[in-house]
Amino acid sequence: xxxxxxxxxxxxxxxxxxxxxxxxxxxxxxxxxxxxxxxxxxxxxxxxxxxxxxxxxxxxxxxxxxxxxxxxxxxxxxxxxxxxxxxxxxxxxxxxxxxxxxxxxxxxxxxxxxxxxxxxxxxxxxxxxxxxxxxxxxxxxxxxxxxxxxxxxxxxxxxxxxxxxxxxxxxxxxxxxxxxxxxxxxxxxxxxxxxxxxxxxxxxxxxxxxxxxxxxxxxxxxxxxxxxxxxxxxxxxxxxxxxxxxxxxxxxxxxxxxxxxxxxxxxxxxxxxxxxxxxxxxxxxxxxxxxxxxxxxxxxxxxxxxxxxxxxxxxxxxxxxxxxxxxxxxxxxxxxxxxxxxxxxxxxxxxxxxxxxxxxxxxxxxxxxxxxxxxxxxxxxxxxxxxxxxxxxxxxxxxxxxxxxxxxxxxxx
Numbered sequence: 001x002x003x004x005x006x007x008x009x010x011x012x013x014x015x016x017x018x019x020x021x022x023x024x025x026x027x028x029x030x031x032x033x034x035x036x037x038x039x040x041x042x043x044x045x046x047x048x049x050x051x052x053x054x055x056x057x058x059x060x061x062x063x064x065x066x067x068x069x070x071x072x073x074x075x076x077x078x079x080x081x082x083x084x085x086x087x088x089x090x091x092x093x094x095x096x097x098x099x100x101x102x103x104x105x106x107x108x109x110x111x112x113x114x115x116x117x118x119x120x121x122x123x124x125x126x127x128x129x130x131x132x133x134x135x136x137x138x139x140x141x142x143x144x145x146x147x148x149x150x151x152x153x154x155x156x157x158x159x160x161x162x163x164x165x166x167x168x169x170x171x172x173x174x175x176x177x178x179x180x181x182x183x184x185x186x187x188x189x190x191x192x193x194x195x196x197x198x199x200x201x202x203x204x205x206x207x208x209x210x211x212x213x214x215x216x217x218x219x220x221x222x223x224x225x226x227x228x229x230x231x232x233x234x235x236x237x238x239x240x241x242x243x244x245x246x247x248x249x250x251x252x253x254x255x256x257x258x259x260x261x262x263x264x265x266x267x268x269x270x271x272x273x274x275x276x277x278x279x280x281x282x283x284x285x286x287x288x289x290x291x292x293x294x295x296x297x298x299x300x301x302x303x304x305x306x307x308x309x310x311x312x313x314x315x316x317x318x319x320x321x322x323x324x325x326x327x328x329x330x331x332x333x334x335x336x337x338x339x340x341x342x343x344x345x346x347x348x349x350x351x352x353x354x355x356x357x358x359x360x361x362x363x364x365x366x367x368x369x370x371x372x373x374x375x376x377x378x379x380x381x382x383x384x385x386x387x388x389x390x391x392x393x394x395x396x397x398x399x400x401x402x403x404x405x406x407x408x409x410x411x412x413x
Contacts, residue, residue, distance in 0.1 A: 012042055012186065013227035020232040031232065032187060032390050040189050040203050041182035043223070045213045074099045074211075077114055077166040081122050082155075084165050085301050094119050094295060097202060097211055098165055109179060109209040116200070117165050120294035123301055124271045125168045126160055127264065155301055178401075179204040182212060187390055188397070193217050194387035199276075217382040218365070224385075225360035228353070236389065237353030244352065244388045247369050247378030254379060256281045259289055259320035266292050266319050279368055279376060280319045286375045288343055288368050290323040295365075303329055345370045348377065352388070355380060 019034040075084050075096045088096060095118040103111045179202040180188060192198045193215075203213040227233035241247065256279045257266045270278060270293075277293030299306055306325040317325075346355055346367045355367060359382065369378040 011044070012038060012223060013230055013233065015042065016227075016232055017230045027235070031236070032393070034232070035187040035190060035390060036185045038186040039183050040180050040186055040201075040213075040215065043186070043189075043203075043213065043215055043219075075117055075165055077101050077164065079165050080161055081126070081159075081163050081165065081168070082161045084117055085119070085122060088119055089298075089302050094298075095200065097214075100166075107209060109204045109206065109211075112209050113179075113202075113211075114166060116202075117168075119298040119301070121168065123297040124267065124294070126157075126300075127267060127297075128271070178202075179211075181206050188400075189215060190220065190386055190390045191392045191396070193220060194383050194390075195392055197383060217386065218363075220386060221356060221382050222360050224356050228357070234353070237351060237356065239352050240349055241346075241352070241355070241369070241380065242348045246384055246388065247348075247380045248384055250378040251376055254279070254376060256285065256288075256376070257292070257319050258283065258285060260318050263292065263317050263319050263322040266322075267294070267297055270294050276381075277366055279379070280323060281376070288345070288370070288376055289320070290343055291366070291368070292319060292322065293365060296322075296326065299326060299329075305329070343368070345374075346380070347371075352385065356385065359385075 015038050016031070016034045019037055020030055023030050023033055025033055073087065073091050073093060073096050075087055075098050077098050078101050079087070084096075088094065095116050098114050098117050100107075100112060100114045178192070178196075178198065180192070182203055182205060189201055192201050200214050200216040202211045203215065204210065205212050224233065224237075228237075255269060255273055255275060257269060259280050259282060266278060266280075270276065276295075277291055279288040280290040280292055281288050306329045344358070344362055344364060344367060346358065346369055348369055359365075359367060366379055366381045368376060369380060371377055
C-alpha cells in the first residue's frame with residue numbers, strides 16, 4: 001500500500017483502515033462496522049478560527065467557504081436579517097447556529113439553539129415575501145419583476161432591515177437544530193448527512209450545551225479524498241458509478257432551467273422542489289451550459305453591482321445573464337473561484353474515487369453526468385456519494401429523533 005501522509009482529516013481514515021484490516025465481516029458490512037466504532041469527536045475541529053482558512057476549508061466561490069468547524073460564530077435570534085447577512089459575509093461562512101436570546105445562561109443545548117440560519121434561507125424568504133400578490137399584476141418572467149431594480153429593492157426593503165431571524169424559522173431551508181453528542185459515532189454522522197439530507201451536523205458538548213464542531217458534507221468528502229492509498233478507500237473507490245446505482249437522479253427526473261428563463265424562476269424552482277441546484281441548459285434543453293445553486297443566491301444580498309446594468313436597462317436577468325454577470329464579477333474579485341472553471345461534468349463509467357477527487361479539487365457540490373455527445377444523463381451530489389458508503393441498520397436511531405429539537409411549525413426542510 002502506498003504511504004499515506006497523515007493529515008488532520010485522514011486520521012479518521014487511518015482508524016478505518018486499522019479496523020478494516022481487523023474485521024472478518026463481509027465487505028458490505030465492514031465500513032458500517034468501522035465507522036460505528038469511531039466517535040465524531042475524532043473528526044478534527046478548526047483551531048485557527050474562521051478567517052485563517054486552513055487546508056480543509058472548502059471554497060465555494062464568491063469569496064465564501066464552508067469550514068468543518070464554526071462554533072465561535074453564532075447569530076442572535078433577535079438579529080435582523082440584514083445583520084445576519086452581514087455576520088455571515090464578514091466571516092465568509094454560509095450558515096451559522098442561531099442562539100435563543102431568551103434562554104438562560106445555563107440552558108441546555110436544546111434550549112440554547114433554535115436552528116441554523118443560511119444565506120440561502122434568508123434570500124429565499126425575501127423572494128417569497130416579494131412575490132406579486134396576483135398573477136394578473138405580474139409574473140416571475142416579467143422584466144419589471146426580474147430586472148435589477150427588483151433585486152435592488154430586496155435589500156433596501158424595510159422587512160429585510162427589521163425582520164428578526166427568529167421570524168423566518170418556518171421558511172424553506174431553515175434547518176432545525178439536530179445535533180450529535182461528541183461520543184456519537186461517525187456512522188450516525190454519515191447517515192444524517194446522506195439519508196436525512198443534512199448539509200452539516202453540529203457536534204455538541206451536552207455538558208456545557210455548546211457547539212464544539214460543525215461537520216459538513218464537503219468536509220467528509222475532503223476526508224475521503226485524503227484517504228487515497230488506503231486499502232479500504234481504494235477498494236470502495238474503484239467501483240464505477242453504474243455499479244453503485246449512480247446517478248440516482250437521471251434525465252427524466254432532472255430539474256433544469258433554460259438559459260433564456262429568468263434567474264428568479266430558477267431560485268423559485270429550487271425552493272419549490274426543495275433542491276440545492278440545477279443545470280442551466282441550452283435552447284434545445286439537452287446540453288448544460290452552467291449551474292445555478294441556492295448558494296449563488298447570496299449575490300442578491302452581497303454583490304448588487306452584478307445586476308446594476310440590468311437595473312439601468314430594466315432588462316430581465318435571465319439564467320444566462322446571471323452566469324455571465326457572476327463570471328465577470330469573479331474575474332475581478334475572486335480569480336480562484338471554481339465557478340470560473342466552466343461546466344464540470346463526468347461520465348457513468350468513471351469511478352467513485354475519480355468523482356471524489358474531482359469534487360474535492362474543484363470545490364463543488366455536484367457533478368452532472370453526460371454522455372459522449374455532452375447530453376445530460378443525470379446528476380451526482382456529495383450526499384449521493386456518502387449514501388453509497390454506508391447504510392442505516394434497522395432501528396439504528398431508536399428514539400434519537402425524539403430527543404432532538406423538533407422542526408419549527410410549517411418547516412419546509
